[in-house]
Amino acid sequence: MIKFYNTLSKKIEEFKPVKKDFVRIYNCGPTVYDYDHLGHMWTYTMADIMRRVLEYNKLKVRQVMNITDVGHLTEGDVDKMLLASEREKKTPGQICEFYTKIFMENRRKLNILEPHIICKATEHIKEMQGLIKKLLDNGYAYKITDGIYYNVPKFKDYGKLSGNTVEKLEVGARIEVNPEKKHPADFALWIIAKPGHLMQWDSPWGRGYPGWHIECSAMSTKYLGDELDIHTGGEDNIFPHHENEIAQSEGATGKKFVRIWMHTRFLNIEGEKMSKSLGNFMRLQDIEKKGFEPLALRYLFLITHYRTPLNFTWEGLKAADTAWKRVLEFMDVLKNLKAKSGHNEEIDKLIEKSKEEFSEAINFDLDTPKAVAVMFDFMNKINKFIAEKKLDQKNVLESYNLVKDFDKVFAILKEEKETKAPKDVLKLLEDREKARKEKDWTKADEIREKIKKNGFMILDGDSGPRLKKI
Numbered sequence: 228m229i230k231f232y233n234t235l236s237k238k239i240e241e242f243k244p245v246k247k248d249f250v251r252i253y254n255c256g257p258t259v260y261d262y263d264h265l266g267h268m269w270t271y272t273m274a275d276i277m278r279r280v281l282e283y284n285k286l287k288v289r290q291v292m293n294i295t296d297v298g299h300l301t302e303g304d305v306d307k308m309l310l311a312s313e314r315e316k317k318t319p320g321q322i323c324e325f326y327t328k329i330f331m332e333n334r335r336k337l338n339i340l341e342p343h344i345i346c347k348a349t350e351h352i353k354e355m356q357g358l359i360k361k362l363l364d365n366g367y368a369y370k371i372t373d374g375i376y377y378n379v380p381k382f383k384d385y386g387k388l389s390g391n392t393v394e395k396l397e398v399g400a401r402i403e404v405n406p407e408k409k410h411p412a413d414f415a416l417w418i419i420a421k422p423g424h425l426m427q428w429d430s431p432w433g434r435g436y437p438g439w440h441i442e443c444s445a446m447s448t449k450y451l452g453d454e455l456d457i458h459t460g461g462e463d464n465i466f467p468h469h470e471n472e473i474a475q476s477e478g479a480t481g482k483k484f485v486r487i488w489m490h491t492r493f494l495n496i497e498g499e500k501m502s503k504s505l506g507n508f509m510r511l512q513d514i515e516k517k518g519f520e521p522l523a524l525r526y527l528f529l530i531t532h533y534r535t536p537l538n539f540t541w542e543g544l545k546a547a548d549t550a551w552k553r554v555l556e557f558m559d560v561l562k563n564l565k566a567k568s569g570h571n572e573e574i575d576k577l578i579e580k581s582k583e584e585f586s587e588a589i590n591f592d593l594d595t596p597k598a599v600a601v602m603f604d605f606m607n608k609i610n611k612f613i614a615e616k617k618l619d620q621k622n623v624l625e626s627y628n629l630v631k632d633f634d635k636v637f638a639i640l641k642e643e644k645e646t647k648a649p650k651d652v653l654k655l656l657e658d659r660e661k662a663r664k665e666k667d668w669t670k671a672d673e674i675r676e677k678i679k680k681n682g683f684m685i686l687d688g689d690s691g692p693r694l695k696k697i
């Protein structure tokens with residue numbers, strides 16, 4: 228049984244897809260006018276782990292993610308796309324392509340699986356207009372001078388996700404800047420373009436561009452149908468974005484839009500919120516520049532539960548990096564071990580128990596910190612058996628396969644690339660062995676250094692020395 232915390236019910240509930248054995252997932256995608264940061268990567272890694280957990284449970288998944296490239300965001304009164312366009316001397320298309328490419332590369336570096344469908348907002352303007360028309364027809368939207376607006380008080384369930392009900396919003400409303408709006412909480416579905424707005428399209432209501440929220444309602448329905456199983460995002464998406472998505476989709480279809488809403492908490496940097504004024508936006512590239520591999524960051528994400536705010540610190544990353552390398556080293560040792568003792572039935576039982584505990588952890592609201600602890604406990608016990616020489620080759624293989632199995636969810640092991648050492652390095656290794664046999668330790672050490680300069684390190688083990696690429 229899989230359980231997830233649902234932001235909608237504020238409870239951990241049993242997960243049951245609308246269609247048996249087929250899960251429909253929508254991830255709110257990035258806005259591609261600027262670089263993605265670690266907070267984004269945490270959210271997408273969580274969505275990836277969730278998908279992998281479902282697949283680990285043999286469920287078929289269809290995952291859809293949008294790319295927000297319509298240029299509707301503004302900074303003050305200025306179109307953000309216009310700002311980026313001037314700053315970088317590029318067209319909107321070039322800007323979106325550039326940042327999308329980096330975003331997708333960063334995902335791949337973190338072993339995040341590609342969604343089955345990636346859809347761009349600019350390629351779905353027709354679908355958005357269709358949805359707006361539906362909302363106008365059934366009375367959930369109205370037209371004023373500067374565009375089409377959603378009539379929030381008309382949707383009785385407004386506020387069910389975020390708690391921001393119409394009454395609460397009324398109390399908290401600041402002086403309304405647009406006197407034509409019927410209610411301060413009403414939000415734009417279609418905006419008539421002001422002169423100079425870079426991206427705009429024809430519509431039955433005048434040339435303009437869509438509001439931010441409508442794209443996710445339009446595209447999720449197009450690719451997944453009216454009822455989704457899981458919708459993900461960062462906690463900053465809960466209001467207004469996801470609350471408005473519900474109002475739009477349910478206003479149009481009359482059906483329950485999403486079964487489970489999942490949100491990742493904030494990611495802070497050294498105790499501070501990431502912000503422009505603090506200039507502390509951290510990117511994956513900043514981590515790589517300091518010599519860390521992206522998968523060490525993925526490991527750090529795994530040991531933090533997605534519903535706990537993550538405080539990123541360099542110290543924390545360093546600790547995660549050390550632990551992550553221990554896993555890689557463990558697998559490396561097993562791969563090269565030649566175990567000659569008798570079969571150890573205790574290990575059979577340990578494997579069975581660890582597999583059960585692992586499943587239990589991941590299936591309980593993605594408790595990856597616990598699942599990682601299960602893996603470490605297993606590794607420590609196996610290491611002890613190795614030291615005591617209490618296992619056979621079958622035990623070794625099955626232990627290796629168990630961690631491989633865990634990695635279907637963790638995805639922290641690197642792709643296995645056999646890096647064969649060049650001939651001259653192999654010759655050096657031979658020379659070193661000879662020197663060691665002759666007890667010429669100085670020479671042996673010198674050769675070790677030479678091998679290191681060639682990009683390899685020597686691992687001395689039970690089955691003789693091996694070379695590992697540094």
Ligand SMILES: [Zn+2]
Pocket residue numbers: 254255256443468
């Ligand atoms: Zn969205």
